[in-house]
Amino acid sequence: MIRVLLVDDDALTLELHRDYLARLDDFEAVAECTGARAAIDAVLERGDEIDLVLLDVTMPDGTGLDVLRHVRARGAAVDVIAITGVRDADVVRQMVSLGVAQCLVKPFTFAVFRERLEQYREFRRRAAEAAGAPTQAEIDALLGALRPATRVALPKGLSADTLARISDEVRERGPVSAAEAAQRLGMSRVAARRYLEHLVTEGRAQRAARYGTRGRPESEYAWAQHPSLP
Incomplete structure (x- = not known):
């Protein structure tokens, strides 16, 4: 079971993500936070109980980047999927540099949420199989598991x-x-x-x-x- 910390300052969004997660196999919400400071405390104090953080990037008391900088500086290696409405290339680059596994841009459907989480689950499976000294092919497969491919453009008339x-x-x-x-x-x-x-x-x-x-x-x-x- 993949243990997930949900972080978002909006109660309705937290509820939505909790519902989305409950519909997926192998994922379990083990904690929730509504702010950046609480998220930092949760990761540092309960790191052994958390595998993945679904991290809101914009919160009143700090940003998701602030959370990542603090927990990475303290040695926390927890996996993170950033959830953001910010479309800023510099912010994306900073998130990648801080080890964000995926990024979900609001608004998104359950189908997109599910596919990103299943992609992450596949990454964990391949990482477990490649434990030790992975081959080049295994490394490529690991990176590919987290790399969204380019979609075929929707034909005219499709929604x-x-x-x-x-x-x-x-x-x-x-x-x-x-x-x-x-x-x-x-x-x-x-x-x-x-x-x-x-x-x-x-x-x-x-x-x-x-x-x-x-x-x-x-x-x-x-x-x-x-x-x-x-």
Whole structure:
């Protein structure tokens, strides 16, 4: 189980992240903080009980960068995923220099949250397998596990929000056909197929023929076991 410290000054955001985390396998929220100073204390005092910090970057009593500088100076090697609404290249560079594993930019959907956390989980798995003296291939795999690949641009007429809903449908209830996805999500079969085919193009879903029905085989879509994108 990956033990997580949630840090955010907004109570509703904390609740949302807690709910998101509860929907994932192998993750458990073990503590919560609403400010930078409390986060520093939690990491330094309970470091052995925390594997990962979901760290808000902007808080009233300090920034996520302040938290990172303090805990790194005290030797804390806890993993951190930064959560920020700040789109500043210099801030990003500083976070990377302080060992941030990932960065989630607000606002984000549950699908994005889940994929980043699962990416981190895969990194931990590979790190455990490469313990000792890792080979070049193992090092490359470790770095690749944390490096988001470039997504295929959304074709004209496709919505990011609807794509996230379709993605959730495939992941949680797949394999599904275009007709099934359309009925559950209240959209046309043609539109559902466009989104499903886009997921196939991205490498996030796999298409297969569904046999056992009269007439031509129907296509069904299942989530890829090792999606190539975050």
